[in-house]
Amino acid sequence: MELRELRYFWTVAEEKNFSRAAKVLHITQPTLSRQIKEFEEKLGVPLFIREKKQLSLTDEVYFLKERATQILTLAAQTEREFEEQSKGFLSGHFSIGCVEADNSDTMAMMLEELVRDYPKVTFNIVSGTSDDISDKLEKGILDLAILLEPLNAPDFEKIILPRAEKWGLLVSNASSIAQKTAIYPDDLEGIPLLISNRSEVQSMLEIWRNKPLTTLKIVGTFNLIFNVFSLVENRTGSALTIEGATTNIQQGKLTFIPLAPRLKTNCVLVFKKKRIQTPLVREVIKRFNDAFKA
Structure with missing residues (x-):
């Protein structure tokens, strides 16, 4: 299974229309239709229900779309990380998850200072439950997360935030x-x-x-x-x-x-143990460490 095939499938699933998806992908509609047909033949299942001018996913492939989202996100993130390290200066993008808690303004303060010091840095904040955010962090979709203790997360390192x-x-x-x-x-x-x-x-x-x-x-x-x-x-x-x-x-x-x-209970900044972090993520962790590590 190739990234190109997943990208084509994912784009059609998002747009629900071959013509719109082809424009997003900058390829012709016949090319896209042929690629999707070949992908369906490779998998041995139809990927879309074709009704009038709109497409919908078959029940069997909702899982494939979710997994394609994760794989494509990780691929894009890896490309960004490699580019950041090759340039040798602090720029790029990172993602941080955050639960509902008073310490969300602590995160906002740290991000404000980071972007002020490094204007080429961008970030994505993902809100959700502790379980959802922990799962995304475990899978590498998120770089960092602010979670609420108690936690059962032996694979995470943590920095305790200031306000209980x-x-x-x-x-x-x-x-x-x-x-x-x-x-x-x-x-x-x-x-x-x-x-x-x-x-x-x-x-x-x-x-x-x-x-x-x-x-x-x-x-x-x-x-x-x-x-x-x-x-x-x-x-x-x-x-x-x-x-x-x-x-x-x-x-x-x-x-x-x-x-x-x-x-x-404490709010904590957590990140995966033994994961090789990008220079940008290392800088974020360092700033939290310098500010709050006991």
């Missing part, structure tokens, strides 16, 4: 517990709750309570807190989360109440 993230309960202002100044373990009994679907977070909460979560009334789980704001507002459940992920809530409708005893 405070855990608490996000509640509707109409809730009977909205006036509390702290939430103790027993306060959670009988309350409809929304919690993270990450097993590491659930284990941490069980240690904090000194009881299994099965004793609680958990009505749902989530991976991104943004998706449950309306559920909290409408009192479907109160959400156990970090304060830094609630900065964009609509004031006057929801309240964040810290847990007691205090429960705090």
Whole structure:
């Protein structure tokens, strides 16, 4: 399987039209059609469902498109990295993932300083869940990531960021517990709750309570807190989360109440161990190290 074949397939899948894809690829439509037909013959499966003027993927090849995206991204990244190193000066592009957390502004500050010092540097910020970002970092699609502990990531090195993230309960202002100044373990009994679907977070909460979560009334789980704001507002459940992920809530409708005893976790910059980093990524890591490494 050649990169050229994957690029042709991926472009047609994105454009959903041979004519538009051919223009993007700067080749003729008959050439593109022939290449796709030969690729289909090589794989032994049809790649597209042809309906009127639009194409769609067959069920069998959605995986191929996802894998093609990863391979083409890595190929482009490798070309950029080789070019950067051959030039011998700091320029180029890198990607960093970031979860919902208060320390996202720490990342912004570091990127601002980096681009100011090296105007030819560009970057891509990828937001998502810890699991999604960790997976992309593991596969080499991301160079760096800002994640929230607790983590089960033995293959990653980490730099702890300055502000610890405070855990608490996000509640509707109409809730009977909205006036509390702290939430103790027993306060959670009988309350409809929304919690993270990450097993590491659930284990941490069980240690904090000194009881299994099965004793609680958990009505749902989530991976991104943004998706449950309306559920909290409408009192479907109160959400156990970090304060830094609630900065964009609509004031006057929801309240964040810290847990007691205090429960705090760190945000960390992580990168893959033993990976040969580009000069640009090494510079980013060095700046975080100089600023925050204990």
